[in-house]
Amino acid sequence: MTSIARLTLALLLTTAPIAASAQPAQPWTNRALSAEARADLLVRAMTQDEKLLIVHGHHVPHPRMFDGVAVVAQAGYVPGVSRLGIPALRESDASLGVANQVEQRKGDVATALPSGLATAASFDPAIAYAGGRMAGAEARAKTFNVLLAGGVNLTRDPLNGRNFEYMGEDPLLAGTMAGAAIAGVQSNHIVSTVKHFALNAQETGRHILDARLGDVPLRESDLLAFEIAIEKGRPGSVMCAYNQLNGNYTCESHYLLTDVLRRDWGYKGWTMSDWGALHSTVKGALAGLDQESGQELDTQAFFGAPLARAVADGQVPQARLDDMVRHILTGMIANGLMDDPVPDRPVPIDYAAHADVAQRAAEAGMVLLKNDREMLPFAKTARTIVLIGGHADVGVLSGGGSSQVRSVGGVPVELMPPAGSEPAGFARITWHNSSPMAAIRAAAPGATVTYIDGRDPAAAAAAARNADLTIVFAWQWQTEAMDAETLALPENQDATIDAVAAANPRTLVVLETGGPVLMPWLAKVPAVLEAWYPGQRGGPAIARALFGDIDPGGRLPMTFPASVAQTPRPAVVGMDLLHAADAKRAAGASDVGGSGQVPPFAVEYPEGANVGYRWFSARGERPLFAFGYGLSYANFRYSDVHAHGGPTPTVDFTVTNTGARAGADVPQVYVRSEAGASRAIRLGGWSKVLLQPGESRHVSVTIEPRVIAAFDPALHGWRRAGGKYTVTVARSAEDRGTETIMDLAPQSLRP
Numbered sequence: 001m002t003s004i005a006r007l008t009l010a011l012l013l014t015t016a017p018i019a020a021s022a023q024p025a026q027p028w029t030n031r032a033l034s035a036e037a038r039a040d041l042l043v044r045a046m047t048q049d050e051k052l053l054i055v056h057g058h059h060v061p062h063p064r065m066f067d068g069v070a071v072v073a074q075a076g077y078v079p080g081v082s083r084l085g086i087p088a089l090r091e092s093d094a095s096l097g098v099a100n101q102v103e104q105r106k107g108d109v110a111t112a113l114p115s116g117l118a119t120a121a122s123f124d125p126a127i128a129y130a131g132g133r134m135a136g137a138e139a140r141a142k143t144f145n146v147l148l149a150g151g152v153n154l155t156r157d158p159l160n161g162r163n164f165e166y167m168g169e170d171p172l173l174a175g176t177m178a179g180a181a182i183a184g185v186q187s188n189h190i191v192s193t194v195k196h197f198a199l200n201a202q203e204t205g206r207h208i209l210d211a212r213l214g215d216v217p218l219r220e221s222d223l224l225a226f227e228i229a230i231e232k233g234r235p236g237s238v239m240c241a242y243n244q245l246n247g248n249y250t251c252e253s254h255y256l257l258t259d260v261l262r263r264d265w266g267y268k269g270w271t272m273s274d275w276g277a278l279h280s281t282v283k284g285a286l287a288g289l290d291q292e293s294g295q296e297l298d299t300q301a302f303f304g305a306p307l308a309r310a311v312a313d314g315q316v317p318q319a320r321l322d323d324m325v326r327h328i329l330t331g332m333i334a335n336g337l338m339d340d341p342v343p344d345r346p347v348p349i350d351y352a353a354h355a356d357v358a359q360r361a362a363e364a365g366m367v368l369l370k371n372d373r374e375m376l377p378f379a380k381t382a383r384t385i386v387l388i389g390g391h392a393d394v395g396v397l398s399g400g401g402s403s404q405v406r407s408v409g410g411v412p413v414e415l416m417p418p419a420g421s422e423p424a425g426f427a428r429i430t431w432h433n434s435s436p437m438a439a440i441r442a443a444a445p446g447a448t449v450t451y452i453d454g455r456d457p458a459a460a461a462a463a464a465r466n467a468d469l470t471i472v473f474a475w476q477w478q479t480e481a482m483d484a485e486t487l488a489l490p491e492n493q494d495a496t497i498d499a500v501a502a503a504n505p506r507t508l509v510v511l512e513t514g515g516p517v518l519m520p521w522l523a524k525v526p527a528v529l530e531a532w533y534p535g536q537r538g539g540p541a542i543a544r545a546l547f548g549d550i551d552p553g554g555r556l557p558m559t560f561p562a563s564v565a566q567t568p569r570p571a572v573v574g575m576d577l578l579h580a581a582d583a584k585r586a587a588g589a590s591d592v593g594g595s596g597q598v599p600p601f602a603v604e605y606p607e608g609a610n611v612g613y614r615w616f617s618a619r620g621e622r623p624l625f626a627f628g629y630g631l632s633y634a635n636f637r638y639s640d641v642h643a644h645g646g647p648t649p650t651v652d653f654t655v656t657n658t659g660a661r662a663g664a665d666v667p668q669v670y671v672r673s674e675a676g677a678s679r680a681i682r683l684g685g686w687s688k689v690l691l692q693p694g695e696s697r698h699v700s701v702t703i704e705p706r707v708i709a710a711f712d713p714a715l716h717g718w719r720r721a722g723g724k725y726t727v728t729v730a731r732s733a734e735d736r737g738t739e740t741i742m743d744l745a746p747q748s749l750r751p
């Protein structure tokens with residue numbers, strides 16, 4: 001053999017193996033493959049220790065080191081595997097902006113959106129998307145790659161302390177809005193969760209209660225909201241809840257995590273536990289939980305060493321651990337966490353532009369509940385305006401708990417929650433620095449605007465008596481970890497409103513509440529504006545609504561009952577047990593420790609799928625203000641209503657602004673099966689339109705097919721009965737609207 005031939009052979013021998021594996025060294029980086037296929041390649045490359053590492057998350061209330069990596073305080077942290085390019089998961093709350101409950105990072109502020117209910121009240125998915133996109137951008141800029149956003153629990157009880165975080169009582173509205181918000185978050189190449197899966201409908205006893213509701217009503221209500229949110233938002237992860245569902249903790253519920261989520265919905269991302277919601281190793285893993293979150297808040301590490309042992313001794317099959325890892329990696333890869341990693345260090349944020357997003361959401365969600373004698377919008381010529389209560393001189397209220405954002409601009413008022421209440425340790429009653437008084441002064445520069453705190457009704461009445469306008473800012477603080485005991489406004493505010501309204505008929509009430517409140521003074525005041533928790537630009541948003549710079553575009557995403565007695569549970573179930581335990585503890589008993597040691601209790605849901613307005617409509621109850629209700633400064637007429645059947649029924653109509661001002665309207669399509677057992681109406685769809693005076697628009701609303709079908713467990717899908725359906729284009733769930741009849745053929749739908 002010549003030397004050249006020898007050299008060629010040697011080269012061939014050395015290069016042959018390389019040519020045979022012409023794949024990249026890390027084939028899972030190949031973007032042409034599906035996220036699942038890439039995750040699968042990674043699973044094959046991982047050691048057992050690496051797999052166990054990423055199914056086990058930590059709570060980081062103080063900065064700490066993880067394997068040589070300095071980690072700042074954050075809601076959750078899951079170490080990555082750098083040799084394979086798997087980034088750590090850096091998790092922050094939540095739906096209303098990048099939350100910062102953790103005091104170590106003083107000055108680490110973020111843009112505070114209005115409450116979830118305010119966003120839901122916009123009935124505008126574009127508003128929800130913009131808010132999610134903004135919050136996700138801030139999360140990313142702060143180096144977080146998971147935002148624990150996407151709260152979509154239905155409002156079953158108006159007393160629930162966390163209603164303000166969620167999207168209201170209707171599954172189609174809540175699912176659509178949450179899905180849009182999730183898509184907005186994830187447009188930043190970070191993951192959003194959807195949470196809390198499922199039926200976490202109250203805070204009282206949330207760690208112990210057993211929520212009892214059958215498969216069919218659950219699928220047609222709370223689970224439908226999740227199903228729609230997942231379809232529209234494609235969240236990388238699903239967070240299971242604290243409560244039990246029909247006898248199993250939700251993070252150990254095979255029904256929820258496997259049967260519904262994977263088998264029926266084909267979900268590909270990962271399931272994570274809520275912080276402190278896991279109670280087992282084998283049961284949780286076999287039920288379908290993929291990742292333990294915030295392990296330090298569980299009673300022990302369940303997915304750490306105990307899971308390693310359970311896999312080693314065969315109680316949890318290796319294939320199940322591999323699945324857990326595959327799901328986590330699929331959710332991460334699908335959302336760009338590996339291909340477009342978040343920055344190593346925080347990068348600057350355009351807070352001015354983000355504040356505008358928050359303000360638009362606040363404006364779009366304001367609901368004008370009453371406007372007699374066209375008291376609103378105010379003329380800018382008022383000479384004297386008196387503001388009363390609610391710290392309206394300095395700020396606007398926000399809701400408490402893990403979603404709390406410490407907003408840009410700071411906190412002008414911060415109060416401690418009631419002593420002894422569960423949130424005392426981690427929630428503060430927090431006002432954002434956005435002064436309605438400053439905004440009203442700017443809107444009415446010729447007026448003298450003064451403020452009085454309103455604690456003394458007589459003093460408030462005296463201050464109001466000679467004013468051209470009086471605005472009472474009434475508030476109700478709601479928080480995670482505690483439900484309201486009553487729908488009445490706290491701290492004697494009803495007496496103040498009564499006294500002020502008696503002294504000055506030109507009195508308007510602005511509500512900053514977590515949800516519905518009772519309004520015993522309603523007949524005495526000509527105008528009421530529900531501003532919710534309006535976020536860090538709440539002051540200007542309120543002023544612009546009052547002076548007509550915008551049309552209050554919101555409609556109620558939940559029923560405002562006339563009395564809590566009209567609702568399925570007039571008192572929060574279990575609150576009496578907690579109070580009894582607290583009383584015993586206060587009396588010195590050592591064997592009761594408050595909520596932690598109250599025995600588990602059950603919560604029944606006699607309303608089934610008839611949540612909120614459906615309950616009211618089925619029982620013929622008249623609420624104070626109905627779901628979907630809200631006034632405009634314009635007037636709208638609906639005409640030419642036509643319903644078309646077929647597989648995807650559609651309703652066409654024309655909306656005309658017959659008023660003198662531009663305005664925002666939300667025509668709603670309600671459907672009732674004339675053949676069905678329930679006479680309850682269901683929201684089938686809606687549209688949001690902005691119209692100039694005299695302008696008409698043709699609107700076509702597609703009815704969500706599942707809303708008018710029944711879930712059939714045998715089919716793992718939906719069946720629509722054939723027959724007549726009444727379709728109404730209306731202004732609220734109570735409005736008689738314009739009715740038409742639609743004939744529909746029977747139909748089966750599989751997910």
Ligand code: BGC
Nearest residue numbers: 075093094148195274275402
């Ligand atoms: C809440 C979750 C939150 C988690 C992490 C829990 O207490 O229920 O919504 O994402 O804490 O902070």
